[in-house]
Amino acid sequence: MKDLNALMQQAQAMQQKLQEAQAKMAESTAEGTSGGGLVTVTLKGPGEVTGVKIDDSLIAPGEGEILSDLIVAAHADAKRKLDEINNALMRDAAGPMAGMNIPGMPKLF
Numbered sequence: 001m002k003d004l005n006a007l008m009q010q011a012q013a014m015q016q017k018l019q020e021a022q023a024k025m026a027e028s029t030a031e032g033t034s035g036g037g038l039v040t041v042t043l044k045g046p047g048e049v050t051g052v053k054i055d056d057s058l059i060a061p062g063e064g065e066i067l068s069d070l071i072v073a074a075h076a077d078a079k080r081k082l083d084e085i086n087n088a089l090m091r092d093a094a095g096p097m098a099g100m101n102i103p104g105m106p107k108l109f
Helices: 002-027 064-097
Strands: 029-034 039-044 048-054
Touching (some): 002 064, 039 064, 048 064
Antiparallel strands (some): 029 039, 039 048
16 A cells, blocks of 8 residues: 555656646747748747848838738747757656556656
8 A cells, every 4th residue: 555655756746747737838938930030930839930031121012911921930930949849848847757658648748
């Protein structure tokens, strides 16, 4: 029975760490760039766009399609970086349970 109590305490500690990681993930930010820094997109949390910076040289008649492509590329770059940050937070929070495949439980990174 002592082992079960220890296991329950470990599970509660892991749950607390996961909740803390989720709170950190909600506040995480990442910037993605494209066009050699001409376009920058800032994302927060699960991928919410919080900012777009566009170099003045791109704001010219006939440049709309290029600008659109650069914004999409910058968003993809920021999303990839944000996903890396969030995955690292969850792996750290899961500790030794990360990667374990426990029946009935979701896989933790």
